[in-house]
Amino acid sequence: MADNRENRDQVEQAAADWTVRLGGAPLTSGERAKLDVWLAASPAHRAAFDHARSTWANLDLLKADPGPLRADMTTAVSPMPIAQPVPRRRWGRVGAAVAGAVGAFGFVSFWFGDPLTILRADHRTDIGEVRTVALEDGSRVNLGPATAIAVHFDGRERRVELLSGVALFAPTPKAMAGGRPFVVEAANGEARALGTRFSVDRLPDAVRVAVAQHDVDVAAHAASGETAHAVLSPGRQVRYDANGLGSVAGVEVEQAEAWRRGRLLFDASPLGDVVAELNRYRRGQIIVANPALARRQVSGLFDAKDVDGAIATIATELGASTVSIGPFATIIR
Structure with missing residues (x-):
């Protein structure tokens, strides 16, 4: 039974992936051939594909008429403009939620992630993927799922920008890297390593820094123009957002690194x-x-x-x- 469910999930995933791909640039001849082979392989493939296409079409219609949920969607962005109105569909609040979640980058961004982040990243992971990368100075970074980083090393500092997701950093000591500090930038703040292991997590409206070993100096730049600092010791964490730096609190290292x-x-x-x-x-x-x-x-x-x-x-x-x-x-x- 579990094998049947897993196979069904894989078929539905593949059908969804093909549907999203069809919503982007035209298929190449090679992609079209692969799609044809996949559809012909099993009636279940064709059924899943037809269902995914039907759902996709309904979601497209929902952009035109998000309904009453538009005002209270916590994750919503403005729906894409349309040229002409479409008759109201009886999808209610659920359909409106999906319409609100589909942003200006369209359905491809909704499914695969922000294409600008993908273009900027030097290292990234896919949905559900966790892996470790070694930087040129010997530092190691454990990337959580759906995570992207951009590396900006020069003669003055070793700066890594966390574009999305969560990562655990184990930087090579400053003395072994030509005296260059190791800094992780995320949103409106940064974490400067004074030690050897810490994590940075980009949340929807904030960034959380948690320290496992030694110390980390965290700075946050508020919208008001003020900058605040906090030096975190092991087992301590802090959050910051557009309003600035929050209060330092305790954290279980096991909790902060459970995703690993x-x-x-x-x-x-x-x-x-x-x-x-x-x-x-x-x-x-x-x-x-x-x-x-x-x-x-x-x-x-x-x-x-x-x-x-x-x-x-x-x-x-x-x-x-x-x-x-x-x-x-x-x-x-």
């Missing part, structure tokens, strides 16, 4: 942050239906390979419900 072992550990974390992390492990997006729900706190230990199970458990604990739109989105409401 395929575990997702949350301790009174806002649902919005939890969903952002879960989205790194599956292609179809999880969307929270309103800001109040996104602020609800979640605690628990989940298996990164069973995101659907995590969603179901979290929804039950919060007294919420879920609705799926094919392989493309799951709404928590």
Whole structure:
């Protein structure tokens, strides 16, 4: 039974991938041939592909009429403009949530990630992928899923920009790198290594820095123009956002690095942050239906390979419900 389910999931994933690919640039002759071979391989392939195309078409219509949920979508961006109105469809609040999640980069960005991030990255991982990269100075970076970094080394400093996701940094000591400091930039702040191991996590509206070994100097530049600093010792963390640096707090290193072992550990974390992390492990997006729900706190230990199970458990604990739109989105409401 498990093998059948896994095979069905793989077929649906492939059908969704082909559907998204068809929404981009025209297929090359080689791609068209591969698609034809895949469709001919099994009636299940054709059925899954037709279903994915149908769902895709309905999502396209939803851009025109997001409905009442547009005002309270916590993850929404402005829907793409259309030339002419389309008759109202009875998709209700669920359909509107999907329409709100589809941003200005269109469905390809919604499915595969921000293309600008992909272009800027020197190293990146795919959805659900975790791997380690070695930088030219000998530093090692453990990249979490859906993570991208850009490396900017010069004669004065070793700067790494965390474009998306989460990463664990183990920099080569400054003395062994020509006296150049090791700095990780993320959003409106940076973490300057004074030690040997720390993680940086880009959340939806903030950045979290947690230290495992030695010290890290964190600086955040607020929208007001002020800059604040905090030196973190092992077992300490801090968050910063557009308003500046938050309060330093304790953190279990096991919790901060649980993703390295395929575990997702949350301790009174806002649902919005939890969903952002879960989205790194599956292609179809999880969307929270309103800001109040996104602020609800979640605690628990989940298996990164069973995101659907995590969603179901979290929804039950919060007294919420879920609705799926094919392989493309799951709404928590």
